[in-house]
Amino acid sequence: MDVFNAIRTRRTIRDFTDAPVSDAVLHKILQAARWAPSSSNTQPWHFIAVRDADTIKRLGEICTQGSFIGKSQVAIAVVMGETRRPQLDAGRALQQMELVAWSEGLGTCFVGIRGEQQDEVKSLLGIPEDMELITVLPFGYRIMREPGTGTPRKPMSEITHGEKFGQALTFAD
Amino acid sequence: MDVFNAIRTRRTIRDFTDAPVSDAVLHKILQAARWAPSSSNTQPWHFIAVRDADTIKRLGEICTQGSFIGKSQVAIAVVMGETRRPQLDAGRALQQMELVAWSEGLGTCFVGIRGEQQDEVKSLLGIPEDMELITVLPFGYRIMREPGTGTPRKPMSEITHGEKFGQALTFAD
Numbered sequence: 001m002d003v004f005n006a007i008r009t010r011r012t013i014r015d016f017t018d019a020p021v022s023d024a025v026l027h028k029i030l031q032a033a034r035w036a037p038s039s040s041n042t043q044p045w046h047f048i049a050v051r052d053a054d055t056i057k058r059l060g061e062i063c064t065q066g067s068f069i070g071k072s073q074v075a076i077a078v079v080m081g082e083t084r085r086p087q088l089d090a091g092r093a094l095q096q097m098e099l100v101a102w103s104e105g106l107g108t109c110f111v112g113i114r115g116e117q118q119d120e121v122k123s124l125l126g127i128p129e130d131m132e133l134i135t136v137l138p139f140g141y142r143i144m145r146e147p148g149t150g151t152p153r154k155p156m157s158e159i160t161h162g163e164k165f166g167q168a169l170t171f172a173d
Numbered sequence: 174m175d176v177f178n179a180i181r182t183r184r185t186i187r188d189f190t191d192a193p194v195s196d197a198v199l200h201k202i203l204q205a206a207r208w209a210p211s212s213s214n215t216q217p218w219h220f221i222a223v224r225d226a227d228t229i230k231r232l233g234e235i236c237t238q239g240s241f242i243g244k245s246q247v248a249i250a251v252v253m254g255e256t257r258r259p260q261l262d263a264g265r266a267l268q269q270m271e272l273v274a275w276s277e278g279l280g281t282c283f284v285g286i287r288g289e290q291q292d293e294v295k296s297l298l299g300i301p302e303d304m305e306l307i308t309v310l311p312f313g314y315r316i317m318r319e320p321g322t323g324t325p326r327k328p329m330s331e332i333t334h335g336e337k338f339g340q341a342l343t344f345a346d
Contacts, residue, residue: 003174003272035180125336162224164299
């Protein structure tokens with residue numbers, strides 16, 4: 001799938017079919033993460049791929065903001081080691097994962113994990129205490145909602161500026 | 174360009190040709206940012222597109238870690254408003270910008286901006302004090318280094334884990 005088309009059509013997905021995700025597709029998603037840029041190329045990330053049905057169910061129970069994890073076929077926990085910009089580097093890696101997954105017919109949704117839930121997920125997945133758990137991304141073949149129900153975006157003019165903040169950005173062509 | 178191919182071939186670029194970047198291409202890059210997902214769809218971002226040669230030169234002087242900004246055709250300052258995960262959301266938006274730029278023949282490089290430089294860039298671009306300046310991304314048509322000189326990646330086995338942290342992730346197919 002074309003990059004721009006993938007970015008334009010991508011939606012956040014919380015409903016997944018029962019179709020299994022092959023190892024080949026999982027491998028592509030993880031490669032996309034691995035090839036992301038990071039601060040000083042430190043590659044400070046770890047990705048825990050969870051395919052065990054019981055563990056996936058348990059993750060859905062723990063992460064109350066993302067109970068739909070329990071319906072996914074594979075969940076990938078994103079964990080950062082000591083680094084200067086853990087959130088930013090994680091964001092770059094997970095966006096590459098999401099786009100490749102989308103191009104393969106899958107979908108995902110970022111799940112925020114709060115205080116106590118952090119401890120529970122870290123315990124469940126054996127994540128070292130000194131590492132930062134960013135999210136658990138559920139993946140599965142997507143069930144799309146009705147067309148046209150994507151989340152709206154602010155108009156371009158509201159988020160872009162030309163030369164200085166507050167000045168309109170104009171396009172000649 | 175295919176998503177996976179763009180992700181696989183993308184390199185960090187610090188050398189740009191003198192070829193101008195059309196408004197149409199700049200618009201596509203900004204659309205890619207606009208369509209990125211964000212925490213609770215808050216879209217907390219602002220993008221200041223700088224095309225004025227003098228301002229670009231000055232940005233290259235201020236940002237000593239990214240003096241190559243001065244050689245770019247357009248620089249986009251990424252600025253975040255009040256939000257829960259500014260760095261993560263910014264990472265997602267800028268990765269989408271980078272991939273679309275790459276598919277158009279352009280390149281970029283993340284530039285970290287330190288304390289005093291932050292103040293200078295914010296002053297130069299009129300960025301409100303209470304907003305967070307994440308980076309200034311330089312864009313231009315890329316001059317590639319010799320093939321094979323991309324930054325190496327850790328082996329897959331070092332950054333991936335199966336079911337639990339520390340357990341090998343194996344692929345059957």
